[in-house]
Amino acid sequence: MYNLEEELINAIKKRTVKRVLLQFPNGLRKYAFKLAKKIEEEANVEAIISADPCYGACDLAIEELKHVNADLLIHYGHAKIPNLKFENIIFIEARSKINVEQAVLKAAEIFKNEEKIGLLTTIQHIDFLTKAKTILENIGKKVYIGNPGEKTIYKGQILGCDLTAAKDIADKVEGFIVISGGNFHGLGVQLTTGKKTVVADPFLNEARVLDELVKATIRKRWIQISRFSECKNIGVLLILKSGQLNLKLAEKMKNELEKKKRKSILICVREVTPENLNSFIDVEAFVNTGCPRIPIEDQLKFEKPILNPEEALIGLGVIPWENYGKTLLEKNIWKLF
Template structure:
């Protein structure tokens, strides 16, 4: 028994509707444990053959459509909403909404929102269905809730690299409904506004400030170290949803203009072993997923920077103008 809604009936109907015989399933890391159970149910109920993607997946930017092209008639992708990019095989997106047992946490968040009238309510795919009830609750308690759609995201939805739904919102603070610091950190760095986390999993309300300050101190240290660098590697992703070729080439020009060397490196997965052969380079700029440089930085020996951080290194941008790197779809 799980609290996730995998919408098995909708999947089976789709398979029967299009007469699909081979079905691909792809899950983000946290949902992979449900893969074999769902595969078994789909095979039993439709007679189709199921192929599970075993590769890591963190977003709809990284679909296994290219790997599965020619193998499956339908790819079912769980846990994310589609991005405005062209997928190579017909794809059914299942949000895998999470059913919370209680929304008591919202009550506790009121104390953290004291003195703040206009609230931006934000969450991720798994909790989008809770936003209307949460907004009603806040409004019944005297708050004004403001939400908008983003570019490629739904009302109140953020991705780790897309905060367009919270930018330029005239609010006093954001209330993030969900778990972890990953998305709240992005909201904070992207908007500079107060961000309160209502975490129903830990049953805890907290402020992102201390965590965001720690990350910014690390970013400052990486940028300072990269100012000594003479040779840069610019990492380009081969994943369609993370590929920013024009940006990578413009960064190479910017580095040359600053009198330094730059090399473009194409990678599918960016991790410490994949950079080992390039230890003659002094620092790396990530044009792939913007969160690799920010969230995984401590795993790497050499500084990993976002494109905006490179601008600070080269004196094109001031540290006071620190900007979150985002992918515009």
């Protein structure tokens, strides 16, 4: 399914290294053992595999690299996040070979009355973006592909935490087609742009309208924001991952909470899980300054409200609720007030 091996072996051979650390997201670990052995044999280096969780290029095993005294980190699956300036890392992007044509045509059918379509995808399907554009143009659509943001490198590429390519063209299009396996990226696009978004899922060969999911998400987040607004003791989560650590944001959040008469403390954590948070019995709610996916997708796993900073500012009355979608993932949120 993925074409990973040869480009990596060649890239390692070009460097002078003795030991490499390999980092895989869960979905690619089935290839890990075989690949590590191939690297050892063909690139003549020792290979160590990291088994810690890894959900994105925001989670580079920088500390582990030092602990195991490796010279090079091989990060599989995700594209480099350009605003993270770490050295001695090779990114091997996972590119799916699954054809997107049927899913894109099904999505286009949903947009049969619209002409101007924004086209977006994740790194997995970026190779098919041009083909998808041609497919849509051949049936009479005018297709827009937005520029990348601070955390993405390809035109049309989006991350759960960087939807710049969507925002870039939102005022030009009548709706978006997002080529991806899950719904989260499309959900973010519809929430932040307010434009109808259809997921073209090449794995299931189907197209999904997200209107109901968007409505349900807004309802659920409203409940959590309301619960949060009643809480007095708030933990602000400072995430110990290379691309999520944001002390400045966490401190600003803490100050804002205290200005609004809440007691607040910073809590640093690597993995935001119920196991790590539920035992803080006197903390009534959390603000997560790391991955925005956790509050939105995983809230039900947690006993207490866990909010993104923008949501917390709504709960504190700093941002009006009406701006919920627009302010979600707004990186200049602190300039809004």
